[in-house]
Amino acid sequence: MKLPLSTGTIDVRLPDCEVCVAAPPGGEPVDVRAAAEAALESPHGPPLESRVDAGDAVAVVVTDLTRAVPDDVLLDVLLERLGAIGVPREDVTVVIGLGLHRPMTDAEIESMLGPHADLAINHDPAPEAVIEVGTVGEAGGDCPVEIGRPVADADVVLSTGVVEPHQYAGFSGGAKTVVVGAGSESLIRYTHGPEMLSREGVRLGRIDDNPFRETLDRAGDLAGVDFCLNLTHGPQGVLGVAAGDHRAVVADLAAVARDALAVPLDPDREFDAAVCGVGAPKDANLYQATRAATYVALGDRNPLRPGGRLVIPALLPEGAGEGTGERRFYDRLRGAADADDLYEELRAGYEPGAQRAFVVARVLRDHDVYVTNSRAAAVVEECLMSATDAVGDAVAPGSDVLVVPDALNTLLVER
Structure with a gap:
């Protein structure tokens, strides 16, 4: 299957996994x-x-x-x-x-x-x-x-x-x-x-x-x-x-x-991993790209089992991001010992921009997040997440996988 990466696509193969694709019904485009x-x-x-x-x-x-x-x-x-x-x-x-x-x-x-x-x-x-x-x-x-x-x-x-x-x-x-x-x-x-x-x-x-x-x-x-x-x-x-x-x-x-954009999911099915497509412009930096993970895990219906992982192919040419909010997000994540400590610390308050670190910490308490195909693997690893070269490297063989090709434009809901 093809997933977005920056302004192009990548081929993703998961031959040893059971794969379900969350494809919204879409609609008729307009001029x-x-x-x-x-x-x-x-x-x-x-x-x-x-x-x-x-x-x-x-x-x-x-x-x-x-x-x-x-x-x-x-x-x-x-x-x-x-x-x-x-x-x-x-x-x-x-x-x-x-x-x-x-x-x-x-x-x-x-x-x-x-x-x-x-x-x-x-x-x-x-x-x-x-x-x-x-x-x-x-x-x-x-x-x-x-x-x-x-x-x-x-x-x-x-x-x-x-x-x-x-x-x-x-x-x-x-x-x-x-x-x-x-x-x-x-x-x-x-x-x-x-x-x-x-x-x-x-x-x-x-x-x-x-x-x-x-x-x-x-x-x-x-x-x-x-x-x-x-x-x-x-x-x-x-x-x-x-x-x-x-x-x-x-x-x-x-x-x-x-x-x-709504995709109904079977309420009795939980996935081992969710592959979350994002693409340009949101995969320019880690601050924006993590939206793919939080939209999937903190939406109306979290499709993952406890401990399931989120996988985001994202190029990240700007690393963590260059704006004030992005730098605050990066500083909070890279300075944290673990997600639980960071979440409790941020519950007491934070400066604007660091809210993205707060919601990412909420996700990381229950799920591992992998970022693949990026130019900023070191930045990803600094921020309590894992970096791999390809999507297949981040998904364990035999996993039950939900692929969300456009994670920011898909609403996962209960069937």
């Missing part, structure tokens, strides 16, 4: 431009024309290179519509929503945004570069919501994004692109802390009664997220595009994604 134009014609809530006036300064927050989104197409459609309203290009600032990821290079921005790269700036999360727009939290609010100045100072805030399964928010997209991507450490620290991540309802694939998602949405209201243009995708490609109010956009596309 992104046509679907985006149609979404703008029939948005959730008032149309863009009623939210933007000629002469407004417009900020459009887009995802960074860690998300597989055709932002060049979505941005092109938005700019055409803004131009028809009377908003010229020079009144539009495109803010790349980095969160705590590393800044994108000029070459990466040009590759991502094409002819609109000249409008783009990297978000700066530094304290002096953000403005508080309100607070969220329990009992009246205890977490400041801080937004980058280019976004906070704009008359109108738009965003692109992808509604895809997310470990904590249920599904990403909507207000998250703005309040996390163009926000500060404060909201990331609050939403990604151990108290929030341990709350009932904070889980992959769930948006209703999810405190994490609800906090992001309230923060989006404070940040003035006026209009979203989001898509969802599956193994076959982009499956839908929706526009308008951020909550409704997420709900619409999450329903499309669930129908396309």
